[in-house]
Amino acid sequence: MEKDTRERIIRESVALAETWQNRGNELLTTPEKRFQNRMRRLLTHPFDKVIMTQLIDQSFRAKQTRRVADQMGYVFEKWGIPHFFSPLEQLLSHVFVYLGKLFSMISIPIFIEQLRRESRRVILPGDAGKLFLHLKKRTEEGVRMNINHLGEAVLGEAEARFRLDQYISDLKSPDIDYISVKISTICSQINTLAFDHTVDIVKTRLTELFSVARKNPCKLPDGRMQSKFVNLDMEEYRDLEITAKAFMDTLDQEMFLDFSAGIVLQAYVPDSYNMQQTITAWARKRIENGHAPIKIRIVKGANMEMEKIESSLFNWPLAPYDNKLSVDANYKKMVAFGMRPENIRAAHLGIASHNLFELAFAYNLAKDRHVAEFVSFEMLEGMADHIRRAIQETSNTMLLYAPVASKDQFISAIAYLIRRLDENTAKDNFLRYAPGMTTTSEEWRFLRTQFENACKAMETVSTASHRIRSRENEKDDDTDTGSTFVSNAFVNEPDTDWALKSSRKWAESIRERWQMDSNANIVSIPLVVAGKEIHKGRETRIYKDPSRYTEDIRVASFTLADETDIRKAAETARKDPDQWRSTRLVERHEKLSRVASNIRKMRGDLIGSAAAGTGKTFRESDPEVSEAIDFCEFYPWSLKFFEGYTHLHLKGKGVGLVISPWNFPIAIPCGGIVAALAAGNTVILKPATAAVLPAWILCNCFWEAGISKNTLQFLPLSGEHLGNQLTGHPDVDFIIFTGGTETALSILKMRPDIHFAGETGGKNTTIVTAMADRDQAIKNVIHSAFSNCGQKCSATSLLILEKEVYEDPHFKKQLVDAAKSYQTGSVWAFENLMGPLIQPPSGDLKRAISTLEPDEEWALPPKNVAGNPYLYTPSIKWNVSPGSYTHITEFFGPVLSVMKADSLSHAISLANQTGYGLTAGLESLDEREHAFWKQRIRAGNLYINRGTTGAIVLRQPFGGMGKSAIGAGIKAGGMNYALQFTSKKELAPPVTGAVQTNDPQVVLLSHIRRHLETNTLLKFKEDFEKMSYAVKSYVFYWETEFSKEKDYFHLRGQDNFIRYVSLGRILIRVHEEDSLFDILARIVAAKITGGGAVISLPTEISTPAVDFLFSEEGRKFRGTIDISRQSDDDLVKIIHQFQSVRYAGNERVSHKILETAAQQGLYISRDKVFMDGRIELLQYLREQSICVNYHRYGNLGERITEFE
Structure with missing residues (x-):
């Protein structure tokens, strides 16, 4: 558009907008003025929107009126009565708060009916009689109605069929001539990865709809007959390409070449401009071939809040523009492109907006280009009706978008109501300022400036897609993007966005490589022991594709280890010939970040191998790869936190055995390997025999990153005997296990002394x-x-x-x-x-x-x-x-x-x-x-x-309790997971910050230390010195770490809290070699963490430290904690009554106790007792992850201020 022309149209549009606004104010009716006054009160008290949203969202859920009354009463009691309620409504609400619960059978139906009545301004009643009366009224006013049936979420194909039949019924009705359809209402299984399949389904159903529309023509005001009109609504960004392709493919059928239909494009998505060009070019070819035009309805977009949620949760770029100026500029850009004479004759335009400047701009541009006959103005039913009437005095092409909901389906309208409430109160939205606005007000000047600025930006606004990540290009990407080693900041790896054409093309290339035929060369997988690959002289197994069982498709062969291989692998891991255990954390971190980079490049083959070998879908394997990358970046990064504890020395425990399952063949073996390697251990991986193929590809990512085949050995094997040989080998220091509860217990029974980290089953x-x-x-x-x-x-x-x-x-x-x-x-x-x-x-x-x-x-x-x-x-x-x-x-x-x-x-x-x-x-x-x-x-x-x-790394660290966790129960993907595979030594007392001096443990310790020099406690001076540091450290970490809920990410719409809860009753078992510090520190730790404890003394024990427990000072330390005496034989009979047993050293636990605990899956904590509270208190607590989706259809409620 030429600059002079644009500036003239801007001036004319401002003048016309003022004319419409002034005329609209003159046309205001008394009920409309009341409604505007109500909206002004709502905007003056923005928190009223939170109350109203919760009332709307929660008042229709339960069917029992007493339960509804209780919920409504709770909302009112929590937030108060909304200011925008009328005086009568406020009075009734106060009466309800005090009496409504007593008379809920009467009050609740009245209240719900009032909500329905208030919503009728924007949602038409689905009752046929009332609906048709309203449609007739609108027809008499010269308004055409676009009916959109609101309904429940379409979760299955039976509901999709019902909705399709409902649309068909509408099209057969003589009173309805225009409907809007969302593809999600006629197809329950929209799948962006299965793009062509989904398009075919939608096309089939649109064909049925369009056929009915064509066979049931309507009479226009001028007497001509015309097919009824079906308009395809646009939903979320991911629906754009599917909706457009299905629309064009359906109309390309010969039966519809002379049939017109419409599609919505959303200007807040930059991709929409390019899609408009594609659809318009296609429509022009239709016209050139003598066929019917189509219609494009241009809207700003009403799903911004959900788009923001998706972007936040998936760590994807925000698909729409993130600013109002760009949205408005792109809207005008699309209008200007669409109104080119050569375009609009093929693709008529619906200008959908309540912004008078936008409508005036479109009106003047259409007049300037002599294309007004191809343009209609479109508004929402019940929104600014006085303005609609004013516009009709200038233009008689008005269409109202009218949502419809029957009484029994009213709950399905909640999402629409909340979305409209959000949209109409958004700070930059025209409708926010509409109540009572005049053309001399500050609000009007603000909106006019906003319009003028957008007009200036329409030529330069970018229409490039925000979502451009290409998986295909990642194969050759050697940048350090996402590396915690480089950035020192952890960010979750994004999953693949299947809405992108490049992602779908990449998926097809994976399928071509991994969907093998009977003549394909299969992958041959060796053992890797002592730095060498072993292919020959061993038993081998064949992998077959489980998806194509009847075709007998072979995918891979793999070699199984024998007893010699097990001994050799354990011996090599113990000797550590490449000195991995001597490397510094910074070196390990660098290499593990390189592993992450390799996994990014191998994402496709990891997905393909999981599909071919374990039958896992691409959609399920892709997040696994992201999780594997997260593990590589996160675990060494998490250990850097503890490396900062200069009073602690950390080193690896020695040799780790990772036993991984088949159901997560990528992420779980990777997590175990990385945690063990990051902590400074050598590793043997025994993958599930059903998942050897993806494990082999995964291990290559480690070896190619510079981690040697001596450091990480690959040992598939089969059979209980060989499994026992491996898990029972004395050179294995710890086992990381994921699998069945019974299998875990059987391993523990054989090795009751092993450090075992077991993630087991769940009901x-x-x-x-x-x-x-x-x-x-x-x-x-x-x-x-x-x-x-x-x-x-x-x-x-x-x-x-x-x-x-x-x-x-x-x-x-x-x-x-x-x-x-x-x-x-x-x-x-x-x-x-x-x-x-x-x-x-x-x-x-x-x-x-x-x-x-x-x-x-x-x-x-x-x-x-x-x-x-x-x-x-x-x-x-x-x-x-x-x-x-x-x-x-x-x-x-x-x-x-x-x-x-x-x-x-x-x-x-x-x-x-x-x-x-x-x-x-x-x-x-x-x-x-x-x-x-x-x-x-x-x-x-x-x-x-x-x-x-x-579960996602660090967002929701993963692990259970009860029969779902065998061992310490420390969560995978959490800050403490890799730490457990280190041996820790205190080199000096811990340094802590300030603590509450009135804490009972601090007060007690101060009292005893004051008397230390003057009584018999002098012999325990060293113990109490250590206790002084320990108590302060325990209290400090309890106050700052363990008693707090933490959310490391603060995502929009979703809370991810990590908290610590007490293990429950703990048995503190005393040994004759325990110092007084060993005993008292455990008592204090148990008291601070609050789970309850019992002190267990061997029957005949008598040491100065034990005697202290029975002294006056000792009783003060014990408080309410009981002391009992048991031999080991007695202890095994009662050990099941406790959630954990805390010893003060590994060598102090008898084999009998270990055996009994192993049989029951009971955790025996036997690390030495630490003064450092960050380490010691972990023995008395379990982690719990809590993930809450608190948004409602994108609406954040009272939490919105956190993101403004």
Whole structure:
């Protein structure tokens, strides 16, 4: 656009906008003035929006009026009565707070009806009679209506079919001639990775819709007949390409060459301008060939808050512009491009905005270019109706976008209401200033300047995509991006963005390499022992692709170790010929960051090998690779924190054995290897025999980074005998194990003295209360239960529903529909969300899918797919009985078991009865229920309003309690994990900051030290000197570290807290060699951490240190802690009563005690007692991760100020 022309149009647009605004103010009706006054009060008291959002979001969840009344009362009591309520509404609200709960049967229906009534301004009633009366009224006003049916989340194909039929019914109605459709409402399984497949499904369903629209023409005001109009709404950024491709492909069919339809493009996404060019060029070819035009509706975009959430959680660039100027400039750029005469005849424009300057700009530009006949103005129903009437006096082409919701579907309108409330109160939004605005006000001048600045920027605004990361280019990328060694800052590695065309092309290249045929040369995998690869003279196994079982496709062969290899590997690891254990942390950090770089380059082959070897889908393996990279960057970085403790000397424990599972064949072996190497140990990796292929590729990333094949040895083996030879070898100093609980216990029974870090199984639960967003709950549960075939130790296996939810037939119907629609099949078909099992069902899983226990029924029975014994569809068991086999048994497969609970308290009790404690989920919008659940549920990783799978390094360090953790239970991916594989020696007393001098332990120690020189305590002077440092250090770290919840990331919309909770009752076992410091330090540590303890003395022991415990000063130290006496024989009989036993040295624990503890999976803490509280207090605490999705459809509520 020429500068002179642009400036003239700007002037004319400002003048026209003023005319419309002034005329609109003249046309204001009394009800509209009341509404504007209400909105002014809302904007004057912005916190009212928080209250209103919570009332809208939470008042429709529970069905029982008493429960609704309780929730509403809580919201009012917490935040107060909104200022923007009318005086009468405020009075009624105060009456409700005091009396409403007593008369909830009367008050709640009245309140809910009032909310519905207030929303009718923007959401039309779905009742046919009322809707058609409103449509008729609008027609008489010269307004065309674009109907958008709001409904519940489309989670399954049955609901998608229902919504499609609803659209068809609308198109057949003589009263409706224009509808808007979101592709997510007609296709429940939109999959950006399976792009072509998804487009084909959407195309099929649009074909059905367009056919109905064509066969049911409507009469225009001038008497002409025209096909009804279908407009495709745009949703999130990831939907852009799929929606556009499906739109064009559908209209390219011969039957629709003369049919017109529309599509929305969002100006806040820079990519939209380029997509507009693509669609317009395609539309021009249609016109050139004598066919029908199409329509592009240009909007600013209404999903910004969710786009920000996605960007924050996935560490991706924000897809939309991050500033209002660029959004407005791109809007005008798109309008100007679309209004070129050669373009607009092919792609008519809908100018959708409430900003009078935008509408005036479009009006004047269209008039200037003589294309006004191809332009319509579009606004939202119920928003600034007086302005709409003013504009109609100038232009008679007005269309209103009208959301519709029936009374029983009103809950489905909540997301729309919240999004509109956010949009209309955003600080730069025109509608924010609309109530009472005049053309002489400061607000008007601000908006005019905003418009003029955007006009100046329209030629220069960038339309380059913000999401441009190319996985293909990473293969050759040698930069240090993301390296903690270079930056000294840890940031989680982003997963692949499958919405990008380059990512999908990259995925196809992986498939081409790894989807082998019967003639392909298979990968030959050797052992790596003592620096050498061993291919020959050993037993070998063949890998077959489980997705293509019937085709007998061979993928790889691998060599199995024998007893000689085991001895040689252990001997080499002990000797450490390349001196890894002598390297400094900085050297280890540099090499492990190089490993991370290699893994980035090998992401594709790691994904491909996991698919070919273990049947894991690309979507599931890709986050694993990110996690592996995170481990490489994080663990050495975390140890730098402890290296700063100059009073401590850390060195590796010696030889670490990493035993990794098949279900996470990339991340878990990588995490174990890196933690052990970072701590300064040599490592032997024994991968699961079902996952040798990805483990082999992974190890090559280490070796190519300069970590020798003596330092990291690769030892696949099979069989219990050889496994025992390896785990029982005396040169192995510690074992990092991930796998079944029984396997872990069997290893411990054989090596009860070994340092064992075991992450074991889980019978994980998700509890859904009556206060849950039930659509969200189903979406989260389905993914948690069936991703990776339910073969995750974190998978939701048990769904516990509060009675109201359990008895809700619609919830059950939706749950089954969602599970039934979860596509299962070959991993090479990207539309499949669930691939093959690692092996045909056997044992507990076989019983689970073939047998119903008493009282159970199939809500969704399992089905075998295509005769492949590895492929089974999701299944759901209903009415599982408390204490039954199904209730307490881990199945490790695609089986979801559903139980009923009378209350949240009952549900928690059922969850805790399993004996496991790995992950747990809660679906509820009531923060009181959050607090109640967090206090009582026994699990290591807690998730609120999100799925129970997908823990991310340092965000949600991973590990459980109970039968889900064998050993110290220190969480993988957390600050303490690598530390446990070091030997620690105190070189000097710890240095700490200030502590509370009135702390009871500090006061007591000060009292005793004052009398130290004058009584019999003099002989313990050294002990009390050490205690002085220890108590201060313990109190300091309790106050600053262990009693605090920490969130290292502060993500938008999601809290990730790491906290420490008491282990519970601890047995402090005294030995005759224990010094007084050894005894008192453990007592003080137990008291500070608050879990309760008992002091256990050998039967005949009598030492000065023990005698002190019975003195007056000793009793003061003990407080309420009891003392008992037991021989080791007696101790083994009561040891199960405690959560942990704390000894003061490894050599002080008898073999009998170790054996008994190993049989029970009880942790014996036997490091020496440290003065340093950061180290010592870890022995009395367990870590717990809590992840909470607190946003609602992107809305942050009262937390918004944290991000402004």
